[in-house]
Each structure stands twice: as structure tokens, then as C-alpha cells.
Amino acid sequence: MAAPGLNFQTSLFDSGESTPDLEFSTLTRHELSQGAWVDHAPGWLRGAGTLFQWLLDNAPWETTTQVLFDKTVVTPRLVASFTGGGDPLPAPLEAIRNALQWRYGRDFDSVGANLYRDGKDSVAWHGDRIARTVKDPLVATISLGFPRRFMLRPRGGRTELSLLLQPGDLVVMGGTAQRTWQHTVPKVASAGPRISVTVRHSH
């Protein structure tokens, strides 16, 4: 499904070939409690606007549903997956996966994307389900498009870290982050479209 009618003017600095910073030169690690951590590398992907526009036009966007308190509800964002069908990854996504694999030493075999069309789209507090099959998984996201806030809290507690993610920013959650902490991208009064590329591993 295409994602029609969404416009977001990317800045001049954001255009050009989409390439990751192989030196991870802007990366800061936030050590959280209970053995969880988050790496944040501002502007890690150069040419973030180019990948944003390409994904907006070409990703296999889907509407999905989820069961919440016994009710089936439409998930408030579109999602796309690039792995599982046997097709090669588009070149910029392959470059991202390779860079993460090299740095973090995991076999990242799942690449997907979320599209937050406006401020009403969001992801609720959660830890990724992959945590049930891999004890301490790494989960990476790359932000493209409109800046949105990404927040973390100890499971069921208060927000302890809040990052305003800009185009090209890399976030990697690790240690016990999916078991002992939760993360969210909350709804906001007004926002342009944002895409997060998600990179995970299943073993």
C-alpha cells in the first residue's frame, strides 16, 4: 500500500546519498538501571531525507490491528517489513544493517519500518516481544522525517529518559532494556510524517 498525500520538506543537509557514519562519531551511551542501556548517535545517517522519501513512496506499508483489553483496534501507524520475503534489501537498508552488524556483532535478520503519518500516530509504552525468544536483544531504530520524542521508563515507572529524535538519529537499546524498561513515541498535538527504520535480530 502506498502512503499517499504526505508531504514533508526535507532540508538541503538531509538530501544526497543515504550513508551511515561508520565511525559512530556522535554516539553517546546512556546507562540505565538493571543492566539496560541506550546508545544515541545524532545525525548518524547522512542523507536521511533521501531515504525518507524513498520509503514513503516505495515501502510495502500496511495497516495492522492489535488486541487491547479484549478489543481489536487499528494500530495507530503504518508498518512495513523488508525481510522474510527472500528479496534483497534495498541498498541503503543493507548499508545500515551491515554497519550495525559490524559495530554490535549481532546477526540483524529483521528490518522493518514504522510510518507515523501525523501527531495522532504513536507507539504505546512497551518492551519488544523479541525479548521472549532472545534474552537480551539489541533493537536499533533510525529516525527519518519530522522530529518526534522517544521516551524510556523502567517497566511501569516514570519517564527517566526523553530524546527528541531528529532525522538521521540512531538509537540502539541493549542489555535488559526490552525486559526491564519500556519505550514509547507518544501522540502530540501536531507533527509532520516521521518514519523509523527498525533493525532487530532473532537469535
Ligand SMILES: O=C(O)CCC(=O)C(=O)O
Ligand atoms: O519509532 C520508534 O522510534 C520506536 C518504534 C518502536 O518502538 C517499535 O517499533 O517497537
